Amino acid sequence: MTAVLSVLTNALGTVHAYSAAVRLGVLDRIDREPGTAAEVAQACGLNGHGTALLLASLETTGLVDRLPDGRYQPIVPGLAGLHPMLAMWDNLSDVVRNGNPVLNLDKPEQAASFYPQLVTALGAAHESTALHLAQNLPAANRVLDVGAGASPWSIALAARDRVCKVTAMDLPAVLNTTRRATNRAGVADQFDYLPGDVFEIDLPVAAYDLVLVAHVCHLFDPDTVGSLLGRLRPAVAPSGALTVVDIVPGGRAATLHELGLYLRTYGGADHPPDRYRRWLAADGFTVTEPVVLDSDPPMFVICAQASANPNRTGERP
CATH class of the missing domain: 1.10.10.10 (Winged helix-like DNA-binding domain superfamily/Winged helix DNA-binding domain)
Structure with missing residues (x-):
């Protein structure tokens, strides 16, 4: 007791x-x-x-x-910016009762008003993990950072390799924070910015050596994640790669994280690594075994290598 x-x-x-x-x-x-x-x-x-x-x-x-x-x-810098998340937990009993989240951050208009004040602290929290990951990813001269936020993952890549050029894609309101983060890190000259909704924006074909999808997919339900990864596939250059970083399901911290997703999304979840492997294989990638990163909550990384002549199954697991 x-x-x-x-x-x-x-x-x-x-x-x-x-x-x-x-x-x-x-x-x-x-x-x-x-x-x-x-x-x-x-x-x-x-x-x-x-x-x-x-x-x-x-x-x-x-x-x-x-x-x-x-x-x-x-x-971490910007720690006060996480405060709005606390108010959501006051409504947990109502959300559990009726199944309707406090916010619907699946929708760009609500996400644009909520995330700009959060991403500075979130980015700083991931900084050490991102630096470690950057040392273990292959070199890439052209990187697309999907849902960049404060760009801790791509900033680490740019700092590792000064010839690396990054396109940070996110909602316009969030990219204001991205710009501040890249300026603070001293890599702003290596970044371009692509404002818009990832599900609607037109992406150039075969334009990127690496498409990075870090800490994004858990915001969506399985069907939406599968569609997102399929939509990003044409942007990957022949012999390029798509890399997913996200939270390992299970465990105390991940379980509480998923409960938090229930408060702010309709379908968000921590998806198991094997599901990502099936999604990516269906898009013609050769997929590596997931590697668990030293982070809290634990995160995993999956690297999917494109082939020059992708053989897509067309089946979405």
């Missing part, structure tokens, strides 16, 4: 400490410039002791770092 109480108390305390830090401007303040508890309290007009307790609590939960000089900073 003590362990159960501890789990619930820690979870509740973490959520409310984070929410208070956002509402009081604490996270925005230390995101702009690291500060001590006293400096943050003065800047935000807060009680000094309360601010010190709040920052110390956030440090113990891993949401902020305390620097050697005593100043605090968020664990």
Whole structure:
């Protein structure tokens, strides 16, 4: 019973400490410039002791770092931008009861109003995993980053190889954040931007050595994912590749992630790697075994190699 109480108390305390830090401007303040508890309290007009307790609590939960000089900073840039996701969880009982998500982020118009404030923190959270992945992908001079967001995956590729040119594709409102991310990373000169809905935009044929679909497919139901991968196939150059990065189903973190998808999509799910292999094989790719990445939640990568003369089965598993 003590362990159960501890789990619930820690979870509740973490959520409310984070929410208070956002509402009081604490996270925005230390995101702009690291500060001590006293400096943050003065800047935000807060009680000094309360601010010190709040920052110390956030440090113990891993949401902020305390620097050697005593100043605090968020664990990732833009951390306050994740706050709107908390409000969705207040509606979980209603969503479970009626099956209707709080938001329908399957639709571009709702996604465009929701994701721009989130993707900076999401990109920073994936940065170390993306750097590791980039070292293990084959060289590609022309990359299409589908649903780029803050582009952590393609930024890592561009930083690895200065001749690599990336086309970041996403909704126009999100690409504003993409531009800031590439400027901050010092690779903006290697990026072009393709605004639009991935399900409607016209893509050039055989234009890319690598089509990267990272942390995107879980937003959609299986039929939609199969259609998306089939739609991207013509954009892959002969002997090019399509690479999928997504979350491994199962496990505590992935299960909670899928519950979160239930709150914000009608069909989103963490699809098993074998399903991706069947989809990609049906589009004429030679598909590698999935590799599980060292991440939380665990993610996998599947590389699918195109042939010069694709032999598509036409069957969507």
